[in-house]
Amino acid sequence: MTESSPDAGFNVGGRLRQLRLDRSLSQRELARRAGVTNSTVSLIEQNSVSPSVSSLKKILDALPVSISTFFAGDEPGTPRAFYYRAEELTEIGDGRLSFRLVAARQAERSMSIIHERYPPGADTGEEMLEHDGEEGGVVVAGEIEITVSGEVAVLKAGDAYYFDSRLPHRFRNPGTQECVIVSANTPPTFSDGGRELHHA
Structure with a gap:
C-alpha cells in the first residue's frame, strides 16, 4: 500500500x-x-x-x-458511453504500478482492457500469478520481461504476448525507462475473479 x-x-x-x-x-x-x-x-x-x-x-x-462490481458501484441503468477519455479510466493500481481500467463501471463486462505503466525496476512480485482466462497485450513503450511457465522473454515496443492465464506468470521492467502496455484479458479475471490477479 x-x-x-x-x-x-x-x-x-x-x-x-x-x-x-x-x-x-x-x-x-x-x-x-x-x-x-x-x-x-x-x-x-x-x-x-x-x-x-x-x-x-x-x-x-x-x-x-468482485473488483468489477466494486468499481461499478450501485449506479443502475445503461452504460454511459461507447468512448472513454483518458481521465475517465479508473486507476486500480497500487501507486507504483499504474493500471487504468477501461469501462470499470460497466459491471457486466466480458473482458478487461487495461492501460498499464511499469516504472524502471517494477514487477508484479516474487510470487508467480495464476488465474482463469486468457490474456494478451502490446508493449507501447519501453521493455518488459515476461515469464510464463518458466519461459522468459524480454519484449520491446511493438512486441506482443498472448497466453493462458492459468500458466504461472510474472512481469518485470528490467529497463531504465517506463514500460507502457495495453492489455486485455477475458473473462475479466484481472478485476473480477481467480485466486490471484494478473499484475497483482
Whole structure:
C-alpha cells in the first residue's frame, strides 16, 4: 500500500465501508476474514492509503464482491458511453504500478482492457500469478520481461504476448525507462475473479 490522496473519480474508502456495513461486519471481522490487519481496513476506509490490487482483492473476496462490481458501484441503468477519455479510466493500481481500467463501471463486462505503466525496476512480485482466462497485450513503450511457465522473454515496443492465464506468470521492467502496455484479458479475471490477479 502507498499513501495517496483519494481518487477524485472514485471513493474507494467510502465504497468499502458501505459494503462492509451492508454485511454487518466490523472492521476487525473483515480484516480477519481477509487475512489483513485491522489497521489496513481502517486506513483504506479513511482513504489514508491506496491499497494494492492484490490487497483490495483479498478484502473484497472476504465480502465477497468482485473488483468489477466494486468499481461499478450501485449506479443502475445503461452504460454511459461507447468512448472513454483518458481521465475517465479508473486507476486500480497500487501507486507504483499504474493500471487504468477501461469501462470499470460497466459491471457486466466480458473482458478487461487495461492501460498499464511499469516504472524502471517494477514487477508484479516474487510470487508467480495464476488465474482463469486468457490474456494478451502490446508493449507501447519501453521493455518488459515476461515469464510464463518458466519461459522468459524480454519484449520491446511493438512486441506482443498472448497466453493462458492459468500458466504461472510474472512481469518485470528490467529497463531504465517506463514500460507502457495495453492489455486485455477475458473473462475479466484481472478485476473480477481467480485466486490471484494478473499484475497483482
